[in-house]
Amino acid sequence: MIIAIFSGDIPSSAFIERLIHDLSNKDFQIYLFGKRKKKVNYNNNVKQIFFRQNRVIIVLALISELIKYLLGPFSVQKLKQLHCFARKEGNWAFYYQLLLVINNKPDVFHLQWIKEGHKWLILKDFNVKVAASFRGSHINYSPVADLALADKYRQTFPLYDGFHAVSQRIAQRAQEYNAPIENIKVIYTSVLNSEVTSPAISASDTKFRILSVGRSHWIKGYQYALESIADIVSDYKFVEYCIVGADPRDEELIYNVSNLGLQDFVKLIDTVPHHEMNNYYRSAKLLLLPSLDEGIANVVLEAMSQGLPVVCTDCGGMGEVIVNGENGFLVPIRDSKAITSAFRYFIEMEDKDRLWIAEQGRKTVLQKFSVERQIEEFKQFYTSFLK
């Protein structure tokens, strides 16, 4: 079975790279399509097929792909249709990209992002199944503000062969845009077993560090986190809040830090290489996810796997991970007071209770978010519509 994975760029974002890595450890043949950004080494069963960027090379590549097409099984009539479609939806470069995919004959073309997905549906006419993933902004909030996009979704979602959703909640949302429920399979992301270690609660420090991880973007809800920190430090001076991945030059963020008088309590750390993240998880007492929406936040799974207890907004699929008070804490979105209460409760908890929560969190990740389970489910997903 040849699975084509398309996310635009090679390499793609961290979690898509992880998915590619996980899938390539199984008996799939994987073709990656996309613009080349950097050299990457994958397993032998992963073939990288680059979309060229140079105009001259595109013309030459287009000629060569046309010849390959004519030697292949499909009719000239179909080529004409393809040509018209490509002209309507894009340009010559897109025409060449479509041909390149068709000539490589993948069984499934799996789009990692849904927004521009409809452009690739024509591949169905060439015996390629088209699948797409529902994740992040493309399904959560873009169609709320962009009504034309919502319309496009409603028209085209019934045409896909299958959908992968990163959470139950996202699968429900997609149904609002006419995605047929029977075509959606929820597959949770995974955390590598080797990353799952025993709880790190014992890390002794005079500071009580609360950690958040994620870029500076309004969807992350940092203003509510900062308001809550302002509340909590008035009683607990030893609390320190650290946001990893936030832009220390983001105007709104630094304004809020300054306006709430938190200069001495908040650290904004630009970027941290992924392998160093474990140090941050280990030096913190609590992870906070103040987001307004998420698929399922990977940082929460990672933190839990490291035995770091989590306070997290009840957004997107987070309620599918956390049972409030059992393996972490759930608070309503956009509610700094609720975050403060959770902080207070946690700070006042006895060590053994914190350890228990951490241990439950770790177990949840081991059981529900293992690589083996994820790969098995992807296998079922792909085979389901190949039959």
Next chain:
Amino acid sequence: MKIGLILSKVPGYSETFLVNKIKGLQEAGHSVLLFSNAKGNSRVFAGAKVVSSIQKGTGVRGNLHNLKVLMILIRRPGRMLAFHRILAGEGYSLSERNRLLLINAHILPYYLDWLHFGFATLMLEKEFTAKAMSAKMGVSLRGYDINVYPLKHKACYKLAWRQINKVHSISTALYKSAIQQGLPETVKWTLITPAIDYIFFQRAQRKDSNTDVIQLLTVGRLAWIKGLEYGLAALALLKNEGIRFKYTIVGDGDLYERLKFAIYQYELDDQVELVGKKTPEETVKYYQSSDIYLQPSLDEGFCNAVIEAQACGCLCIVSDTGGLKENIIDNKTGWLVPARVPEALFRKIVEVNALSDMQKEIIRQQARQHVETNFNLADQVTLFTRFFENADSI
């Protein structure tokens, strides 16, 4: 006197305050010259000559740029030397001096008594221009330059503050923030609040709604500093209470997607409408058909929209922050509530809505009177003229 005003772009015709300011200065016998950082089509604005900065290009255009600069400087070699000498004294390298010379070349040749910067960020890289021209240097302080920009660029006005002769601030709060940002207290300053053409806002009759649906309004850019999400949170509480209302936000900006999503999450799609940017004439109609005006900002320099809303007889509920505290007289021309506290805003809306018609009318009258007395264009223009004429007094 000859007064040079530095603006970021060539002003549009709708900028009533600027037009009046320029006309006021001209009528008082001064000549006004405008310097714009961006290229615009008009070479004259409100009877004042507009000088655009020389746009940098590449290749042939780049050389043409250098040639233009050279032509200007040949006309005034003394200025170029003075500029170089001052910068050298400040420890700038030769290449830095040349770079700054290119940036300032369109201003340097003129003979002026005052070089006035329309807002503080415009002074950056032009700190020594006035000195080289032997002109006095003035600046107007605005919200963003003082409340936000220096947080990102620490001590960015350090050089400029030393050169300034006089500061204009639109509110006392903003002046105090500038002091925190390093403005020496010894520098003379004048408070001149923004002003509006209140007759334009008052002339039409209010269309008070007869229904029990409260008409709520905010006018402004869709920007995070406006605290619009907190306003929406308050309205979600209002909806829970079963109170019927309609909220309109006039303006556009970066926050569109974020606000649409907040409206969706608070389930306010039927109550809230983002109508985009409107002309002043259209905006007046929104004010006139609204009962309560909300300004839930985190910070404001002063906020013209709140002056306009008062002039139009809206009942204003605004954040207790920055220049808004000087704009609204609490319980007299409107109400102040703490910023970032949706519950407080919600309670105040309920309270204001429950006032008797008589009580509402008293507030409306006082608000109109407040604008007429304190924020009228003619007085402000006089104050501005005096700002330049009496360099050494407040």
